[in-house]
Structures are given as C-alpha cells and as structure tokens.
Amino acid sequence: MKKTYFIWLGVQFVVWAIALVGFPSVLNEGRIAGICLFFIILFIHPLFTEKPRIQSILFYVQAMAILIIFYPLEHAFNPFLLLIQALIMAEAVFYLNRLRSLVVIGVQLGIAAWIVMEANLTASQLTWCGLFYFLLVIAMLHYQVVRKRKLDVRKKNDVLLSEYRKIRRLLLTEEEQARQDERMLIGHEIHDSVGHKLTALLMQLEVFRLAAAEEDKEKIKNLKELAEQSLKETRRAVRSFKQKEVGGLQGVIRLIRKLELESFMKINFSVKHGAFAAPLTGEQSFAIYRAVQEALTNIMKHSSTREAQVLFESPGGSIFRFEVINLTALNPFFQEGFGLRAMRDRLEKVGGSLEIQHDERQFVVRGIIRLIERSE
Structure with missing residues (x-):
C-alpha cells in the first residue's frame, strides 16, 4: 500500500x-x-x-x-x-x-x-467531454469488477493453499509413521528370529564347552565370542531401527524435501568432490544434519528471501565442508544467538569448526570437519 x-x-x-x-x-x-x-x-x-x-x-x-x-x-x-x-x-x-x-x-x-x-x-467539445466521462466511468466500473474477482480468486487460492499444506503435512506424517512402523516391524523380526537363535546358540556353545575336551575349549571359546559379537551387532541394529530421527546426508535430503513441500522454500542442493564417500562417523553425520537444519530454520524465520544454497564437498578426502548460503541484505544488528552457538559447540565436539560470513550480499554458514584421523 x-x-x-x-x-x-x-x-x-x-x-x-x-x-x-x-x-x-x-x-x-x-x-x-x-x-x-x-x-x-x-x-x-x-x-x-x-x-x-x-x-x-x-x-x-x-x-x-x-x-x-x-x-x-x-x-x-x-x-x-x-x-x-x-x-x-x-x-x-x-x-x-x-x-x-x-x-x-x-x-x-x-x-x-x-x-x-x-x-x-462548443457542441463538439461538450460531446468530447461527455464521451470522455462516459468511457472513464465504464472503465472504472469494469476495473472494480475485475479487481473484485481477482480478490475472490486470491482468497480461494489462499484457502486451497492452506488445505494443500495441511494435506501435505498429513501425508508426510503418515509416511513417516508408516516408515517407522516398517522399521519397528523389521527390528522385531530381527530380534525375534536372529536374536533368539543367537542366544540359543550361545547357550549350546557354553554347554558344549563344559563337556568338551581341554584342547577343544579354546576353539569353542572363540566361537562363543564370535556369537556374542554377532548378538551385540544384532541388538545395535535393532536399536537403530527404533530411532525415529535420521541424520547425516540422508536426513539432510529429507529435510530439504520437507521444506520445499511444506514451506515452499527454494533450495539448491549441490554435492561435490566425493562428499557421499567421505568417511564420516555417525556423530559427525548427525552434527552436520543438525547444523544444516538450524541454518535453514534461521533462513525461514529471519530472512526476507526464501531461497538457499546447500553445498557438501570433501576436497582431497581430508576434510568435509558444508555451506548454507542465503542471499540477503546486511543486518547491522546481527548477533549470534543460541542456535548458532549450539551449532558451533556440536561441531567442535566432533572435531569440526563453524564460520559465519555476513556481508551486503549474502549470509553464509560454513562448517568444516577434519577427516584426517579417521582416514589414517
């Protein structure tokens, strides 16, 4: 206005x-x-x-x-x-x-x-004035009718957009619930079948070890330790199936997809220099996911534009670098809040660092995680 x-x-x-x-x-x-x-x-x-x-x-x-x-x-x-x-x-x-x-x-x-x-x-001038006012009034009334229709269409579009967002949110919730139910079902199947059989195998190995000769007890002990390790791995897999939130690169892709569908953000996601093959630990992957999530959430809350660029790269395989770029004007009153400080602390715990670059053209959140120790 x-x-x-x-x-x-x-x-x-x-x-x-x-x-x-x-x-x-x-x-x-x-x-x-x-x-x-x-x-x-x-x-x-x-x-x-x-x-x-x-x-x-x-x-x-x-x-x-x-x-x-x-x-x-x-x-x-x-x-x-x-x-x-x-x-x-x-x-x-x-x-x-x-x-x-x-x-x-x-x-x-x-x-x-x-x-x-x-x-x-003169008569011609009066006629011209009358024609001018007549056409002017007709044009004004026609504009008002068209404008009213446009406002009605906009209101209907807003209602449809709101309903669309509710349906998309419901579908995403149901999809997530179905995926979680499937994961739980697979976890129960593994626990009930493989887990129980490994437990029975451990009991039979122990019984066999007690009745075996002395020269065979060492071999049976090694077999028992291998079965125990298999049982621990199975239980760890079952616990991972029960985890609802998925981090890492897969979680970032799902987060971007969700923001584009629900919040109509325009996100350009780029992966360069072997980022998917980078030897990240589970904690490092989850820290990257949380950092990207916090950066995109800040863009939704505080930025005047709803566009972002997300970049993953691992140059040389020694470090993993991610960037979240938002093209926005410089804010002279910018200060790091709790979210950015928590993001920096989380990255430092997994051997990384966080950089904030803020100028007149863009706001950049850049995280770097060192992979040298893990590759060695």
Missing part, C-alpha cells in the same frame, strides 16, 4: 504541474487555498485507509476543492480538469467499495457538469 500511495502521489504532482500552466495569470487567493486544501487531503489520505467513511468524506472535500480551483471565472475551461478528476475517481474506485465509489464518481460528475456549463464550450 505504501508503494501504491507514492505512485498516486507522483502522478498527481506531474498532472498538477502541467495543469497549473493553464491558468498562471488567474491564480487568485481562492484557487491557491483550494490547491492547498486538495494537497492537504492528498497527504493525510493514507491515515484513514482502514476507515472508508472518512475516506469518502475526504473525496467529497476534494471535489469541492476542484470546483474552487477550476471554476471558469472568465469562462475559460482548463482541459486538465479531466485528468485530475480521473485520478480522483480512480483513487476512489481503488480504495472504496462499489457503492461508496459510485457516490464519489457521481459527485465528481456533478462538479464536472457544473464547470462545463459555466464555460463557453
């Missing part, structure tokens, strides 16, 4: 600057007072955008000011009256509903008829 007001104001200044050229020699005190009144109303008009009744009264007062300014004292008609009245009618149609705007248009047409009757106009 602020931008629209300045557009109206600029057009008014241009038209008035040209219109005043039409009667520079007859600018008496009454006309100067009318011009002052007109522009006072023009400047205070935005204060009453939520009060259509007061806006209508202001338009009526502007019509009276137009009558004072353009009244043909010497029967001289200023044709720029048509443009100024057209602007007032257009503003009334833009800001008011149909009934109030029709009343304002009627008042303006009455003022125009009075001025035209007092001026010495």
Whole structure:
C-alpha cells in the first residue's frame, strides 16, 4: 500500500504541474487555498485507509476543492480538469467499495457538469467531454469488477493453499509413521528370529564347552565370542531401527524435501568432490544434519528471501565442508544467538569448526570437519 500511495502521489504532482500552466495569470487567493486544501487531503489520505467513511468524506472535500480551483471565472475551461478528476475517481474506485465509489464518481460528475456549463464550450467539445466521462466511468466500473474477482480468486487460492499444506503435512506424517512402523516391524523380526537363535546358540556353545575336551575349549571359546559379537551387532541394529530421527546426508535430503513441500522454500542442493564417500562417523553425520537444519530454520524465520544454497564437498578426502548460503541484505544488528552457538559447540565436539560470513550480499554458514584421523 505504501508503494501504491507514492505512485498516486507522483502522478498527481506531474498532472498538477502541467495543469497549473493553464491558468498562471488567474491564480487568485481562492484557487491557491483550494490547491492547498486538495494537497492537504492528498497527504493525510493514507491515515484513514482502514476507515472508508472518512475516506469518502475526504473525496467529497476534494471535489469541492476542484470546483474552487477550476471554476471558469472568465469562462475559460482548463482541459486538465479531466485528468485530475480521473485520478480522483480512480483513487476512489481503488480504495472504496462499489457503492461508496459510485457516490464519489457521481459527485465528481456533478462538479464536472457544473464547470462545463459555466464555460463557453462548443457542441463538439461538450460531446468530447461527455464521451470522455462516459468511457472513464465504464472503465472504472469494469476495473472494480475485475479487481473484485481477482480478490475472490486470491482468497480461494489462499484457502486451497492452506488445505494443500495441511494435506501435505498429513501425508508426510503418515509416511513417516508408516516408515517407522516398517522399521519397528523389521527390528522385531530381527530380534525375534536372529536374536533368539543367537542366544540359543550361545547357550549350546557354553554347554558344549563344559563337556568338551581341554584342547577343544579354546576353539569353542572363540566361537562363543564370535556369537556374542554377532548378538551385540544384532541388538545395535535393532536399536537403530527404533530411532525415529535420521541424520547425516540422508536426513539432510529429507529435510530439504520437507521444506520445499511444506514451506515452499527454494533450495539448491549441490554435492561435490566425493562428499557421499567421505568417511564420516555417525556423530559427525548427525552434527552436520543438525547444523544444516538450524541454518535453514534461521533462513525461514529471519530472512526476507526464501531461497538457499546447500553445498557438501570433501576436497582431497581430508576434510568435509558444508555451506548454507542465503542471499540477503546486511543486518547491522546481527548477533549470534543460541542456535548458532549450539551449532558451533556440536561441531567442535566432533572435531569440526563453524564460520559465519555476513556481508551486503549474502549470509553464509560454513562448517568444516577434519577427516584426517579417521582416514589414517
């Protein structure tokens, strides 16, 4: 609305600057007072955008000011009256509903008829003025009808968009629940079948070890330790199936997909230099996931744009680097909050570091994790 007001104001200044050229020699005190009144109303008009009744009264007062300014004292008609009245009618149609705007248009047409009757106009000039006002009113009413339809369509689109988001959220929830149920089912199957059989095998090996000869007990002991390790690995796998949240690169891809569907973010995800083959531990993968999640969440909350770039790379296999870039203006009041500090602490615990780059063009969150010790 602020931008629209300045557009109206600029057009008014241009038209008035040209219109005043039409009667520079007859600018008496009454006309100067009318011009002052007109522009006072023009400047205070935005204060009453939520009060259509007061806006209508202001338009009526502007019509009276137009009558004072353009009244043909010497029967001289200023044709720029048509443009100024057209602007007032257009503003009334833009800001008011149909009934109030029709009343304002009627008042303006009455003022125009009075001025035209007092001026010495020929029949062709009267016909031209009548045709101009007729086409102007038809265009204004047509614009109002089209604008009303557009607002109705926008409201319907907003409702449909809200319903779409609810359905997408429900589908994602159901999909996640189905995936979790499937993981739980697989975990139970592993636990009930493989786990129980390994436990039975351990018991039979122990019984066999007690009854075996001394030279065979060492071999049976090794077999028992191998079975115990297999049982521990099976239990660890079952516990991982029960974990609901998935971190690492897979979790980042799912997070990006969720944000694009639900929050309509535009995310450019790039993977370079063997990032998928980087030897990351589980803790490092989860720390990367949390860092990217926090950075994208901050973009949604604080950025004026809903676009981001996510980059993963592992140059040389010695380090893993990720970047989350958001093209936004510089904020002179920026300070690191709890989320960024927690992100830095989490990365430092897994042998990494966090860098924040903030300039006039972009905001960059860059994390680096060293992989040298793990590769060795």
